[in-house]
Amino acid sequence: MPLPLYYFLAITAVNVLLAWSLYLPYRVAHLHFITVANMAISGYSAAFLVMTLHVPFGWALLVGFALGALVGFIVSLFIGDAPTFAVVIVGFTFIYITRTVIENLKAVGGTMGIFGLPNIGGNPVTHRWVIIAILYGLLLVVGFLIHRFEHSRLGRAASAVFVDKDLAASLGIDIKKLGMLVQTASCTIAGGCGVLYGFIYKSFHLDFFTFALVGIAMTIIFVGGYATLWGSVVLAPILYGVPLLFPAAIQSWRIVIYGAALILVLVLKPEGFITRRFVYSIESFLSGNRKKRNTP
């Protein structure tokens, strides 16, 4: 697999997973930026396990997921039903604290980071195929689970919380438990995503986990469409791929382009490009076709 294609496929998948990890808590109106800190915590921990303790990659990845879930669960005990702005600032604060701790930890390379992670499968070509297989396998599993969540009672409860918390509470929805569930799930996804993110480049550096990553994920969700999981799927490849077509001078301005796109979409098309109505119309079109085919 050519290197540019590998990076395109791998980073697109990571971006979709990251966007989904933010999308899930946003279903109850929480902008849960702690996911970026979780990516760093799980990623660095997995790299430490692989490099220093020679733990196999598969186990390190599982530890990454588990660590993400644990951090997410503990934090959600406090902010499962907190107001949006409190959730936002907890996320940002976590990113700062995590970055400072990693920066000062010699065991994970401090400001230099961790380099020279081993190839999974022994050689670079196999490494690329394994990473792509894991990422897209994960994408299918997570996508399926979120899809099922959306069509379940819990998904409908989340929609009610998003529209009106007080009304949802009066309908008997346990807002705190629902918030804890989506926050923990989001952090679990982010944990695994963080491990894979570093293994794509076979290195970990603090520059991977900056506030720019928050900006990219936000642009994917809000421009793609925050009301369905498909918005992220459509926008992540476009957002990563289209700037590659521009000259290098313009490419370096991509954060400005993302910011401008975010503002324009919020002003002109607040629900983003892929709206819930659009998804319903496609679903009904497809099910209509299916019915016609089944009719004798």
Place this chain on the structure above:
Amino acid sequence: MQVFIAQVINGLSLGSIYVLLVTGFNLLLLVAMIIHFSYPQVVVFSMYITWVVLQATGNNLFLGILAGVVSSVVLNLVSAPLFQKVMKKRGEVDINSTMVLSMGIGMIITDVLSHTFNNGLPIAFPDSLSSSAPLLRIGLISVLTGQVWSLAVGIIAVSAFFLLLYRTRPGRAFRAIAEDPNGARLVGIPLLRTGLYSYALSGVLGGIIAVLLAMLLGTASPGLGEQVAHKVLAVSIIAGLGNLAGGLVVGLFLGILEAIVQGYISGSWSNAIAFVIMLVVILVRPRGLFGSKL
């Protein structure tokens, strides 16, 4: 003991800037009903404009300060229609939309600053604005010009702001909207126009803060806005969103806390410790110590 006193003096001057920032942020929250998360980025942008004008005019302080204040007001007023457009209902704080929009504005400001001015490198203000020579020195305790200015201007600006809020007609309109937007509309207060006044007023405050920060720090970098933005939002949440008096207390406290931690613990850990304390308070009391006004 001398280190402690020196750090308290540092903390008071830094805290007075946090107080001004939180006051501007809360004014926009209460009257314009937006969460302008990147308000500190607007302030840092004004610092850069001040620097550009100082460079262009051979360090003409008057023009530099004027440019800083004007740029902050203009940037705030330009963003006003965008915020009004994304708000679902006028007369209600639409936290999510306005905060995300503000983050988008912040992304653009930070990236523009890191691409255009001084090739993205930190800028240094001239000695005429940020003199590092101490006004007073007793042992380890030294009082710098920037510290005196930021404390004095901070006290004057906050007092003037509270005077305007509690002793003038526009101030009454501000408070009426903050208390009950629909009631304010019923008694004839124009929500949109008064909201615009709050954008302009917070812009003026932003310009003043930009100059004070330039005097106190002597430098600025594109990432400064982001770091300050998180602290301002944290102070505002700890105090209770929209609580002006609470913001005053917590802003000063954070400034002093940060300075004291910096005095005893190495630089890179000091920020983290301040953030850990903020995190603990937010986790335990997500709605603030003094109660939210929303």
